[in-house]
Amino acid sequence: MFETLLQTKLYLPPARPDWVARPRLLDRLARSPLTRLSLISAPAGYGKTTLVTAWLRQLDGIPICWLSLDEDDGDPSQFFRYLAAAIRPLPHAQTNLPQLLQAQQAMPAKALMAAFVQDVTAVPDPFILVLDDYHLVDSPEIDAALTFLLAHQPPQLHLVITTREDPNLPLPRLRVRSQLTELRAADLRFTPDEAAAFFRQTMGLTLPAEAITALEQRTEGWVAGLQLSALALQNQDVASVIESFGGGHHFVLDYLVAEALQQQPAHVQIFLRETAVLDRFCAPLCDAVLADSAISSHDVLAHLARANLFLVPLDGERRWYRYHHLFADLLRQRLQTAQDEAHLAQLHQRASRWFEANNLLLEAFRHAAAANDVALAARLVEGDGLPLYFRGEATPVRRWLESLPDAEYRARPALWVTYASVLTLTGRLHGNIEEILQAAETALQAVTPDDKTADLLGQIAANRAMLGVVKNEVDKIITQSRLALEWLHPHNAPMRTTATWTLGYAYQVQGNWAAALEAYAETITQSQKSGNIMTEIAATTCMGQIQEAENQLQQAAETFQHILQLMGDPPWPAACEACVGLGRIHYQWNELARAEQYGQQGLALARQLENVDTPAACGLLLARVKLAQGDASAALALLVEAEQFVQQHHFDHWVGEITAVRLQTYLHQGDFTAAAQLAENHDLPLSWARLHLAQGNPAAALEVLASVRRVAPEDRLPVLLQQALAVAEVGQGETAVTHLQEALTLAQPGGLIRPFVDEGPALARLLYEALSRGIYPAYVNQLLAAFTATDAPSTPASQTSAADAELLDPLSDRELEVLQLIAEGLTNQEVANRLYLSLHTVKVHARNIFSKLGVKNRTQAVAKGRALGLLPPI
Numbered sequence: 001m002f003e004t005l006l007q008t009k010l011y012l013p014p015a016r017p018d019w020v021a022r023p024r025l026l027d028r029l030a031r032s033p034l035t036r037l038s039l040i041s042a043p044a045g046y047g048k049t050t051l052v053t054a055w056l057r058q059l060d061g062i063p064i065c066w067l068s069l070d071e072d073d074g075d076p077s078q079f080f081r082y083l084a085a086a087i088r089p090l091p092h093a094q095t096n097l098p099q100l101l102q103a104q105q106a107m108p109a110k111a112l113m114a115a116f117v118q119d120v121t122a123v124p125d126p127f128i129l130v131l132d133d134y135h136l137v138d139s140p141e142i143d144a145a146l147t148f149l150l151a152h153q154p155p156q157l158h159l160v161i162t163t164r165e166d167p168n169l170p171l172p173r174l175r176v177r178s179q180l181t182e183l184r185a186a187d188l189r190f191t192p193d194e195a196a197a198f199f200r201q202t203m204g205l206t207l208p209a210e211a212i213t214a215l216e217q218r219t220e221g222w223v224a225g226l227q228l229s230a231l232a233l234q235n236q237d238v239a240s241v242i243e244s245f246g247g248g249h250h251f252v253l254d255y256l257v258a259e260a261l262q263q264q265p266a267h268v269q270i271f272l273r274e275t276a277v278l279d280r281f282c283a284p285l286c287d288a289v290l291a292d293s294a295i296s297s298h299d300v301l302a303h304l305a306r307a308n309l310f311l312v313p314l315d316g317e318r319r320w321y322r323y324h325h326l327f328a329d330l331l332r333q334r335l336q337t338a339q340d341e342a343h344l345a346q347l348h349q350r351a352s353r354w355f356e357a358n359n360l361l362l363e364a365f366r367h368a369a370a371a372n373d374v375a376l377a378a379r380l381v382e383g384d385g386l387p388l389y390f391r392g393e394a395t396p397v398r399r400w401l402e403s404l405p406d407a408e409y410r411a412r413p414a415l416w417v418t419y420a421s422v423l424t425l426t427g428r429l430h431g432n433i434e435e436i437l438q439a440a441e442t443a444l445q446a447v448t449p450d451d452k453t454a455d456l457l458g459q460i461a462a463n464r465a466m467l468g469v470v471k472n473e474v475d476k477i478i479t480q481s482r483l484a485l486e487w488l489h490p491h492n493a494p495m496r497t498t499a500t501w502t503l504g505y506a507y508q509v510q511g512n513w514a515a516a517l518e519a520y521a522e523t524i525t526q527s528q529k530s531g532n533i534m535t536e537i538a539a540t541t542c543m544g545q546i547q548e549a550e551n552q553l554q555q556a557a558e559t560f561q562h563i564l565q566l567m568g569d570p571p572w573p574a575a576c577e578a579c580v581g582l583g584r585i586h587y588q589w590n591e592l593a594r595a596e597q598y599g600q601q602g603l604a605l606a607r608q609l610e611n612v613d614t615p616a617a618c619g620l621l622l623a624r625v626k627l628a629q630g631d632a633s634a635a636l637a638l639l640v641e642a643e644q645f646v647q648q649h650h651f652d653h654w655v656g657e658i659t660a661v662r663l664q665t666y667l668h669q670g671d672f673t674a675a676a677q678l679a680e681n682h683d684l685p686l687s688w689a690r691l692h693l694a695q696g697n698p699a700a701a702l703e704v705l706a707s708v709r710r711v712a713p714e715d716r717l718p719v720l721l722q723q724a725l726a727v728a729e730v731g732q733g734e735t736a737v738t739h740l741q742e743a744l745t746l747a748q749p750g751g752l753i754r755p756f757v758d759e760g761p762a763l764a765r766l767l768y769e770a771l772s773r774g775i776y777p778a779y780v781n782q783l784l785a786a787f788t789a790t791d792a793p794s795t796p797a798s799q800t801s802a803a804d805a806e807l808l809d810p811l812s813d814r815e816l817e818v819l820q821l822i823a824e825g826l827t828n829q830e831v832a833n834r835l836y837l838s839l840h841t842v843k844v845h846a847r848n849i850f851s852k853l854g855v856k857n858r859t860q861a862v863a864k865g866r867a868l869g870l871l872p873p874i
Contacts, residue, residue, distance in 0.1 A: 146167070
């Protein structure tokens with residue numbers, strides 16, 4: 001991931017031997033690590049970078065992570081790739097951010113910053129991170145990410161930002177909390193003494209004190225103005241130079257740059273003008289761009305360095321340089337004026353070829369795009385085995401594609417496919433992707449079929465499969481995934497892995513879990529080979545969902561926890577599905593607090609992503625939790641929010657499940673009318689059966705359940721429970737117990753509790769009957785313990801009048817005592833010891849209890865006692 005980055009952006013600039021010492025500013029910076037942020041904010045030419053470099057060079061033993069920013073770093077993906085590279089040398093730094101950046105889909109900046117925080121939290125010692133020229137980053141997303149960093153900043157990290165304008169960060173809050181060190185233009189202006197030292201040490205000029213004072217006053221201590229005036233003084237007297245300062249900085253700069261350039265030899269002026277197309281350069285690159293053997297770039301760079309002509313070294317070896325930003329801007333203006341577009345394109349093409357030859361593919365692509373060389377740019381985007389947009393560069397590629405006229409697409413059908421792939425990867429799934437794919441297909445019909453054409457058709461199919469995933473269009477996903485795997489080139493690993501995952505997803509939705517698991521296993525294997533952690537996480541998440549649906553809850557929980565471990569703490573947004581999966585599992589286990597915690601976490605993560613339906617799953621889970629806690633109003637509010645989300649994003653496959661829980665909530669409130677009206681508009685057999693049971697019409701419920709021809713695996717348990725309740729109501733007790741036993745057999749391996757409790761007290765009575773028959777006694781006792789006092793059909797043992805009325809021969813007080821101790825699990829001898837009775841007397845009491853309750857053993861006696869309210873709930 002790091003091999004395509006310009007390493008010079010990560011180098012701390014070398015110290016200048018002739019730099020003017022500024023102890024008053026260095027002292028302030030020396031105290032800045034006590035704060036979170038050092039902000040050096042001033043217009044161009046005030047020596048911000050030079051000052052910070054001098055300060056950092058004085059520090060001993062503190063690691064420095066340096067990042068020089070430019071306009072292209074406004075793309076969050078690129079910004080964070082360089083940020084990951086900047087902290088890479090830190091001891092014990094983790095690698096969550098690099099892994100997340102390898103995702104095929106672009107991730108939100110805040111999620112990337114959360115991963116960055118994880119990585120640097122593990123660094124044991126203090127270090128400094130510098131973002132130089134932050135004003136060039138025009139990105140609200142990155143501003144928000146840095147705000148997140150400042151709120152969650154590890155204490156060992158100190159952040160330094162140099163900028164021409166204040167960033168959109170919470171500076172007032174940091175000031176109030178004494179967490180901000182600031183240096184501004186007023187602080188950075190040269191004093192008269194510093195100006196004198198600058199002319200003498202840096203520029204090699206000895207000037208009268210009054211001339212220095214005049215120049216310092218005219219420039220207002222502006223370092224760039226002082227430097228340009230010194231250059232002008234090489235051919236003019238002081239008086240005429242001072243006279244030139246009649247306007248603002250821009251006027252002065254334009255005049256003085258003109259003076260400085262005119263003093264250079266002709267070949268140097270050509271060098272300066274034509275290399276202005278480069279943001280950063282070295283001698284070999286300049287030679288390639290100039291293509292003029294009469295000019296030695298090495299010699300010219302040495303001359304410019306000696307002349308202090310706004311050349312900024314970027315590494316300690318002085319191999320790579322850039323021009324001062326002000327100087328570069330004016331050089332480019334002059335280049336635009338002096339040369340035609342054809343010549344400018346030629347310069348960019350030469351730069352592109354040099355960068356490509358040196359494996360700096362993003363820079364090569366950008367210069368090809370600047371040259372408007374579509375063929376070259378398209379070839380660079382396609383890459384050698386791995387397209388550029390799969391290497392974290394989807395955003396600049398998308399911007400370039402958006403700028404191309406239709407004629408270019410008609411001439412190169414592959415561009416349509418690339419455009420669709422980039423839109424899919426960047427999450428723009430609700431746009432005109434299908435129209436783009438159709439245009440690509442139409443254009444390819446005129447192309448001679450070959451391996452390249454087949455691969456493009458495979459990419460079209462893979463994109464269509466991804467579009468189908470958003471809407472759960474199973475048939476479309478399967479058809480397109482299979483076509484993709486048939487046509488894609490064997491070496492097109494990124495697309496083949498994606499198509500394998502989409503195929504598994506379709507099988508999962510279809511209920512063909514064996515085929516889905518096979519596809520996911522293949523996806524995980526291929527993802528691990530290619531280092532694509534996001535497709536690995538997607539496939540692993542889906543495997544956990546299948547385990548969950550098969551009631552293998554412990555195994556599913558371990559799978560989801562493994563995903564969270566892969567993503568670190570705090571987790572990435574892609575962990576939202578694992579969180580809501582864990583929430584559902586803890587809900588099934590009746591651990592409502594943990595279920596709510598995971599549901600809230602999943603919802604917060606999902607809201608950072610685009611075009612995912614996970615917020616609906618989270619809202620549904622949280623509504624179930626609220627209903628289980630008895631807060632029906634809160635449950636309805638969450639369901640309304642989930643419905644609105646589903647309607648807004650057209651996730652229609654969630655409508656049925658949301659409606660079913662809403663109907664349950666109405667029944668909980670006793671609002672049968674609202675429940676009936678809701679059921680009328682939806683084909684939900686289980687909801688109808690539940691409504692009929694609530695209305696006291698079990699025959700109608702059984703009729704509805706009998707009409708269900710195919711029961712989805714995840715619906716088997718609720719269907720069995722509904723059947724058990726319905727047949728019990730019509731007097732078929734044995735059949736009811738049979739259905740209940742089958743449900744217990746299905747649920748017991750996963751330890752499911754909530755599906756039983758959610759059916760209410762009627763099911764508790766059936767469970768007591770099952771317990772009296774010795775059916776899964778330990779599990780049934782666990783289920784009964786989960787029913788609340790208002791749900792369970794029981795009363796305290798001291799208030800037994802209702803129970804006594806059901807017994808022909810009520811239990812005596814002593815027999816009640818014995819029954820309670822039996823329920824606690826005591827043996828007859830232990831009961832005798834507890835009540836100071838003989839063993840024989842206890843046995844007599846036990847026989848009397850069995851006889852009065854009409855049972856044959858201790859287990860049945862305890863179950864019957866609970867059912868009659870003679871014993872408290874477990």
